[in-house]
Amino acid sequence: MTESMPKIKIMKGATPDLSAATYQIFDESHTIGNALRWMLMKNPKVEFCGYSVPHPSENLIQLRIQMYDELSSLTALLDALGNLDSLCETVDDAYRTSLASGDYERWAEKS
């Protein structure tokens, strides 16, 4: 495909203050789309958030964010990304702690 496709594109029709905008994120799928949608919906200032994969053979998602009080959806997106990262970090730490505790059943599996 084209070499210098931007990772994120704000689609036509967004309000000038970005309080309502659709972001096209390239090379992403349901993996990030659904997780990001969930985290954005956890933000009380988000009026609406939804995502779609417009076509299975186009490797991109479209993320729609509408905000209350004319707030910027881009800031909300950045907050959500930050929160999602700290969530991942927490899960990672919890997993490592559990693994290090050794408090689980060990068994041998034939391969």
Add this chain to the structure above:
Amino acid sequence: MSNPTLINGFDTRRHVGVHAEQVSHVSSTDYPGHYPGEDNSWDLDAFKKRLNLKVQRLSNRSVAFDLVGVDASIANAFRRILIAEVPTVTVERVYVWDNTSVVVDEVLAQRIGLIPLNVDPSFMDMKESPSDQATDRNTLVFRLRVACTRNKNAPKGSTNPNELYINSDVLSSHLEWVPQGEQMTVMASNPPAPTNPNIVLAKLRPGQEIDMELHAIKGVGKDHAKFCPVATASYRLLPKIVLNPQKPVPPHLAEKFQKCFSPGVIRVDPRTKAITVDEEKARNESMSREVYRHPEFAGCVQLARVRDHFLFNIESEGFYPPERLLPEAIAVMRGKIANIRKVAEALLHDSDGPGDVEMTDT
């Protein structure tokens, strides 16, 4: 569709109802604005308190763990990344010098691609595009040279090809690593080879011969399933059996009731015939819904699943030890997040400047 009647103890917020012919309360409702007077917005400290991750079983091939307190979208993201986006190294290009076996070139190449290799992907770079120059940083070279001959010392009267011929089977152990550039020093401690030496790739008879050069690269499962680091990566929700305190199971039917569930899930008091659920073994319940087939148990019990309690099972195949897979998946996820974040931040700084953000047509 009207919701079926629910019994006490079924928590519509936490449980997914499993009924005879339908499911109920499927979607999570923990969003701000869903319940009047409740916050439900993202709170890291509350999440940390709620999160419970416990490894249950670990073997040399698989790991099972409980992930409690996350939304399905997060659990699903980890599962999807494990299958499609954790990188591994496998053979991608096959140069055939000679192949007189009965297996045609393209079929043999396909089989070779599926061999799991013991290479740590962190030692290698990903090729940006298929046309990228092969270097010692992004490509491993293997040679596969096998020729079949008669075994002169074969026992008389034998019909076993393994005795009659030498190299009658082409095995994954025949792959011979050819170090390139600095690879000899970097990978000497753990020379690249198939994880399983006994995979039959083709069968040969005297006079037949295979001579190939194999180039292995780093890739991800979404490009080709051969790059997938797991055999399976799946989760299910914890089964929950809610007994109705208002309508206990009649004592003379206690054993029949017990048999409607998987072994060990339901306990019957030998004296009083009172029924209890073994919460430890509830995870073994197959959710067959057999109990709903018997009218005498109607209203006694409600089957459910706990919406935020994920029972993960991951089987490793290839390089990664099973316990390393989830951390790798989380690292990939965080990499993706960091990547989007960087671009979004640049977008924000652009929009701070004079004039509006540029909006482009699609």
